[in-house]
Amino acid sequence: MTAALHRRMDQAGRFYASPVRGTRLTVVLGRALATVFLLCFVTGVFSHLLQDPPSWMVYPLRPVWIYQLTQGVHITAGIASIPLLLAKLWSVFPNLLAWPPVRGVAHGLERASIALFVSSSLVEVTIGLINTYKWYPWPFPFRQTHYWLAWVIIGSLAVHIAVKLPLIAAHWRRPSATAAMPREGAAAAAHAGATDAAGAVATAHSTGTSVSATATGEGAVAAASPGRWSRRGFLGGVTAATTLLVVTTAGQSFAALGAFNIFAPRRQGTGPQNVPVNRTSEAAGVATAAGAADWVLRIHSRSHTRSFSRAELGAMPQATFDLPVACVEGWSQNAAWTGVPIRDLLAAIGAAPDSDLRITSLEKDGFYRQSTMPAAYSADPQTLVALALNGETLDLEHGFPARVMAPGRPGVLQTKWLADIEVLA
Amino acid sequence: MTGSEVAVTGRGKWLRWGLGAAGVAGIAFGLLGLPGDLGPPQLIGLLGWLAAAVVLHDGVLVALSTLAGAGLKRFTFGLGTVSQVILRATLLCGAAATLVVVPLLKAQQEVRTLTVDEGPYALALGIFWLALVVLAAAAIAAVELRLRKAARASAHAA
Numbered sequence: 151m152t153a154a155l156h157r158r159m160d161q162a163g164r165f166y167a168s169p170v171r172g173t174r175l176t177v178v179l180g181r182a183l184a185t186v187f188l189l190c191f192v193t194g195v196f197s198h199l200l201q202d203p204p205s206w207m208v209y210p211l212r213p214v215w216i217y218q219l220t221q222g223v224h225i226t227a228g229i230a231s232i233p234l235l236l237a238k239l240w241s242v243f244p245n246l247l248a249w250p251p252v253r254g255v256a257h258g259l260e261r262a263s264i265a266l267f268v269s270s271s272l273v274e275v276t277i278g279l280i281n282t283y284k285w286y287p288w289p290f291p292f293r294q295t296h297y298w299l300a301w302v303i304i305g306s307l308a309v310h311i312a313v314k315l316p317l318i319a320a321h322w323r324r325p326s327a328t329a330a331m332p333r334e335g336a337a338a339a340a341h342a343g344a345t346d347a348a349g350a351v352a353t354a355h356s357t358g359t360s361v362s363a364t365a366t367g368e369g370a371v372a373a374a375s376p377g378r379w380s381r382r383g384f385l386g387g388v389t390a391a392t393t394l395l396v397v398t399t400a401g402q403s404f405a406a407l408g409a410f411n412i413f414a415p416r417r418q419g420t421g422p423q424n425v426p427v428n429r430t431s432e433a434a435g436v437a438t439a440a441g442a443a444d445w446v447l448r449i450h451s452r453s454h455t456r457s458f459s460r461a462e463l464g465a466m467p468q469a470t471f472d473l474p475v476a477c478v479e480g481w482s483q484n485a486a487w488t489g490v491p492i493r494d495l496l497a498a499i500g501a502a503p504d505s506d507l508r509i510t511s512l513e514k515d516g517f518y519r520q521s522t523m524p525a526a527y528s529a530d531p532q533t534l535v536a537l538a539l540n541g542e543t544l545d546l547e548h549g550f551p552a553r554v555m556a557p558g559r560p561g562v563l564q565t566k567w568l569a570d571i572e573v574l575a
Numbered sequence: 576m577t578g579s580e581v582a583v584t585g586r587g588k589w590l591r592w593g594l595g596a597a598g599v600a601g602i603a604f605g606l607l608g609l610p611g612d613l614g615p616p617q618l619i620g621l622l623g624w625l626a627a628a629v630v631l632h633d634g635v636l637v638a639l640s641t642l643a644g645a646g647l648k649r650f651t652f653g654l655g656t657v658s659q660v661i662l663r664a665t666l667l668c669g670a671a672a673t674l675v676v677v678p679l680l681k682a683q684q685e686v687r688t689l690t691v692d693e694g695p696y697a698l699a700l701g702i703f704w705l706a707l708v709v710l711a712a713a714a715i716a717a718v719e720l721r722l723r724k725a726a727r728a729s730a731h732a733a
Contacts, residue, residue, distance in 0.1 A: 168644070233671045236636070243637050265629065266602070272628035273621075279675065283682035284691050289620030294612035298605045305601025312594035315587065379659040387664030391671040398672070398703075412699040413676055415692045426690040433688070547689060 159249045170384050171241050177321040178385060179238040184307060186231045187271075191304045193224035197478060198297050200560055209526040214557035215484075218476035221560070222403030225480025228278045229399050233391040235271055237384075260313055267306035274299045282479045283415045402481040416481035422545040425475060425483045428561060429516070431546045436567045439512040445551050447535065451573035454499040460551045463537060466490045471532045477561040487555045489536035492528050492571075501573045504529035509554055510570040521563045522574075527556045535568065655722055658715045665711035669704050676700045 197220065199207055210216050252258040274296065281292050288295075311318065379387070401411025401418065408418050421427050431437045439445070446457040458466075469491050476482040493503035504525040513519040527533050533556040537544055544550040549566030556564065610618060643666070651662060676696050683692045 229675065232674065233667070236632075239632060240637065240640065243633075246633060263602075268632070269625040269629045272632055273624050276628065277624075280678050280682065283679055284686045284688055285678070285682035287685075288624060290613050290617040290624075295609070295617075295621060298608040298612065301601050301605030301608065303605075305598045305603070305605060308594045308598030308601060310598075312591045312598060315591050315594075319587070379663050380656060383656070383660030383664065386660060387667040390664050391668045394668050395671055395675060399675070412694070412703065413672065413679070413696065415679060415682070415694075416690060417694065420693070421690040427688070430689050 156249045159247045163244055163247045167244065170379065170381050171244065172381065173317055174321045174325070175381050175384070176238065176241045177318055179234060179241055179388070180318070183231060183234045183238050184311070186227045186234060187303065187307060189227040190224055190231065191300055193220040193227070194297070194300055196220050197224065197560060198293075201293075201478075201563065203524065207524070209524060209558070211526060211530050211532075211556075211558045214471075214532065215474050215476075216558045217560055218403070218474040218482040218484075221476055221478060221480050222400070222482060225278075225282060226396055226400045226403060228275060230392050230396050232275055232279070233388055233395060235275060237388045239268065263306055263309050263313075266302065267310060270299050270302045270306065274303055282481075284479070405484075414481070416479075418481070418483050422547045423485075423539045423542055425485050425539065425548060426477075426481060427547045428477055428479075429518075429566070431567070434511070434513040434516060434567065436512045437546065439569075440546055440550055440567050447552055447568050447571065449495050449499055449571045449573075451499055451501045451505075452575060454501070456499050458495070460537070463490055463535065463552065466494060468537075469531070469534065471534065471555075471557075473532065473555050473557055475555070475561050475564060482561075486540050487534055487536040488538040488541075489534035489552070489555070491531055492523075492533045492535055492554070493531065495535060495571070496528065496573065499573070506574040508570075508572040508574055509565045509568065510572070511565050512567040512569045518562050518565070521554075521565050523554070523556070523563075527559060530557060532557050535571075654715070655718065657718050661711050661714050661718070665707045669707050672700060672703055 197217070200209075200217065203209075252261060277288060277292060277296060280287070281296070286292060395413075397407060397410050398412050399414040401407040401409070402414035402416040405418055411417055416426050418426070431440065446459050447463065448455065448457045450456070467490070468488050470486055470488040472484060473487050474482050474484045492507075496503055496505055505528055506525050507523040507528050509521050509523055511519045523533075534554070535552050536549070536555045537552055539545065539548055544553065549568070552568045553566040554564050554568065609621070613621065644663075647663065647666075651659060654662065676699075679692060679696050683696065686692050
């Protein structure tokens with residue numbers, strides 16, 4: 151049975167053999183993918199820390215578009231990783247068919263770590279992409295799963311690089327022999343390389359070594375064999391696919407690419423008052439409460455309480471700031487917000503401007519009906535209880551009668567349909 | 576150590592060990608964090624998704640792309656290298672866009688939220704493919720015409 155499986159694996163290896171594959175290609179793709187994964191990881195952890203801040207957290211409030219930038223990069227890099235990941239996996243696929251599948255404890259551990267790496271990466275980019283569509287066809291919480299899988303992936307990446315470092319070092323630069331190969335020799339070499347690639351699989355199977363390490367015609371197969379494209383052409387194709395995906399989706403985050411935005415789930419400039427909406431008043435169940443004539447915003451500390459009607463808030467000195475609403479899903483929109491600086495409201499009840507606040511919405515249910523605002527934000531002069539958007543009274547979908555807007559803060563924490571602001575001790 | 580590997584010594588060895596240790600720590604941090612936030616049914620669901628991702632990729636996607644490549648090789652044998660690159664790169668670009676847009680089309684049916692998933696994505700994807708095909712056909716025609724002219728010119732000179 152073992153021999154029969156061995157023969158099957160050999161057959162599969164020959165079926166999947168391609169002269170385009172090679173260690174150099176894998177290293178080049180790996181470099182790009184690692185860069186993109188690292189970008190995703192750093193920006194993703196930043197977003198996570200803003201939503202679940204540890205006690206030591208330092209909050210960058212300037213530039214006011216910092217979260218707009220980092221989350222836009224996070225989503226765009228995540229989308230870019232899709233063709234890169236698939237290309238990288240394609241480049242090493244024959245290794246999956248190497249026989250025997252496990253040669254020892256260390257080899258088994260390596261293969262297990264790669265299985266974890268591959269499966270986690272595929273799931274992470276898939277749920278990340280589909281989350282931006284606001285569709286959740288999975289049985290686990292997105293945010294927490296996405297966060298923990300990110301650590302598994304970045305850890306797996308480090309282990310993978312550690313294991314493959316000799317190969318990576320050997321193939322980091324383009325081999326000079328290939329560059330110097332005369333054109334007329336390339337076709338013959340490519341043909342030899344095509345044979346070598348298939349032969350390398352058979353050789354690897356019999357010697358139990360990695361296919362990529364024994365592909366002897368690697369330099370030769372850089373040129374194309376008949377009916378196929380070249381390795382450089384493949385890289386060009388992957389680059390083109392990645393670039394096109396980025397260009398046709400990044401416009402939801404970056405206005406400069408707005409004209410090319412044909413595949414992103416959001417478009418800048420859409421929605422009430424030309425700003426997209428995340429949670430609607432209908433989903434939040436606040437339409438009646440928000441429209442109540444006796445609505446007041448209650449601001450209280452341990453010792454003082456005051457309530458402000460919308461008219462009373464409107465009579466206070468107003469400030470207008472250009473602040474982006476930047477969603478965790480990557481879309482963002484710059485807008486002019488007008489309202490009362492929160493620190494003026496805190497002063498009205500004798501509270502210190504740099505106070506931690508608990509902010510509560512009119513929403514009865516929902517994970518974000520309540521948020522905690524650290525003192526760094528409440529003390530910032532550009533943090534508002536906003537009453538107007540782009541010169542018009544705040545629309546119900548944007549948080550009428552009042553909402554919070556602060557610089558550099560994720561959109562889910564810019565609480566809409568305010569009911570209560572509590573000064574925390 | 577094979578001939579295509581570089582011996583990693585000294586600082587490189589420390590780098591390997593350091594990366595490996597940090598990597599294992601990162602993996603452990605992630606794996607241990609999951610049960611803290613996910614209940615048993617959710618963990619099982621996640622395991623199912625992890626397994627399905629590998630099966631879908633290894634069993635379906637790679638097989639399909641290999642078959643597509645084999646088919647292309649058979650039907651486009653006469654085309655030169657540059658034309659092969661243009662054709663295959665075009666198909667890669669179209670496939671990548673399709674991969675991203677198909678779940679978006681499904682989400683459009685499932686999600687009813689203002690300003691989300693509101694675009695004409697099916698139409699956009701169709702026009703995208705059309706543009707790719709037209710541009711690729713024009714480019715391949717130009718390349719092949721130029722090659723033929725060059726071949727005729729060199730045959731004439733000979």
